[in-house]
Amino acid sequence: MDNAPSHSRQANSEEAVADAIRRMIVESRFDEDERITESNLSRKLGASRTPVRMALKLLHAEGMLVKLEGRGYRARLFSEEAHVHATEVRGVLEGLAAQRLARNGLSSLNRERLDKSVEATGAIITRSIIDNEAIEAFAVANLIFHRTIMQGSDNPFIEDCLRRLKVMPESGIGEVLASSRVNWSLNRIIVSHSQHLIIKKAIEAGDGARAFNMMREHSSAPAEYHELF
Template identity: 25%
Template sequence: MDGSTFAIARLTLPEAAAERLRTLIIEGELAPGARLNERELSERLGVSRTPLREAFRMLAADGLLVQLPNRGAQVVALSRDDVRHAFEVMAALEGLSGELAAARVTGQDVEELQTLQAEMEQAHERHDLPTYYRVNRAIHERINGIAGNPILTQTFKTLNTRLHALRFRSNLVRAKWDQAVAEHRQMIEALAVRDGAGLRDILIRHLKAKRQAVLESMIAGSGDAAVPNA
C-alpha cells in the first residue's frame, strides 16, 4: 500500500478518511497551517466530499484541524508556548502512568512490551520512522493502559492526540532518535523490575527531551506556525 491509497476495513468511510488524514498530519505530509483542498483529498482518499467533511469534523474535535467559516479546514499549528505547556502536562501524565503501571504490571505485560521494543528497534535499525513511530506509540499507550486508571487514560489520549505529529518529527535528527531508543530500553527495564519511581523519572526525562527537540525544530523553522509535525 502506498501513501496515496488507504484500505478501508471495519471502519465507516468518515472514520477511514479521518485515520488516513491523521497519518498524513502526523508524518508531515499535511503541514501545520496547511489549508486542506477538498477536491484533491477526495480524489486521493477515494471518498466523496460528504464523508471527507465528516472526517474533518472528527479531526477538529481531536484538536488536529480548525474549521474556518466559508474557508474550509486547516491543520492546527501550535505556538511555542502551546508546545511548552502541552509537554509539561504530558510529562506529568506519562510519569504518573509509569508509576502506576509498575505497581500493576504482570509478567505477560512485560513480555508484550519487550516484543514491541524489539520491533521498534528493528524499525530504528532500518531507518523506518513511520513504523518506528507506530510501535513507539503502542508502547506508550500500553504503559498507560497497564496503569489501569480510566480518567488518566482519557486525559492522556486527548492531549497526546494533539502531540502525535510533534513527537513523530522529534526523531528526525538521528542522535535524538538514538537517544529515544536508549530511553525506551530503560523504560522496559524499569517496568520489568517494578521500579515505579525510576520509570516515572525516565518518562519525564524522555518527554522533556522531546519538548526540547520540538522547540529546537521550531526555532530552526523561525516561527510558531513553522512547526514541523512530530
C-alpha cells in the first residue's frame, strides 16, 4: 500500500525535471558546445540526481539531447525545416483530436470549457487593447481550448505524440508564440478566435471531417501568421 504513493511521487518528480530541462533546451539556455551533465543539472535545478538521470535518458530518447563520448550530453539544434515538419505533424494530431471529439460528442464539462475559452478571447477583442495582460489572457484561453479538445478525444496516444513535439518551440499543445518572437496584433487574435468558433461549431454539430480540417489549418497557422501579420 505504501509503495504506490512513493512510485507516483518519483514518477512525477522525473516528469517535472524532464519538463524543466526540456524548457531550458527550447529556450536555448545551453551553449552550443556545453556539456550537460547529471551533477551540473542537479545543482542548477535543486533536484536529486536520480530523477535528473532518468530525465536525461528520456530526453535523449526523445532526440532532444545528443550523447557525448564519456559522460554528458549536449542540446540538439534544430533547423527551420525541422520546425516546419513539427508544425505539420502537430496540425494532423490536433485535427485528429478534434475529429474524435466531434464523433464522440461533447460532455457538459467540455462544452462549458470551450464556451468559457471563446468568451475569454471574445472579451479580449471587445477590449481592443493588445498589451501583456491581453496576451497572457489569450494564452490561457487558447491553452484551455486546445487541451479540452485533446483530453476530450479520449485517445491518450495523441497527447503522448504531441508531448514529444515539445522538442520544438511552440509545438506543444496549444502553445502560442512568445511576445518576444512575434508582433502581436488584434487581427491575429481575431483570426484565431474566429477559427476557434468554427472548430467549436463543427464539434458541436458532430461534423468530424470539418473539425479535423479546421483544427489542422488552425494548428499550422502560427507559422503563416508570422509572415502575414
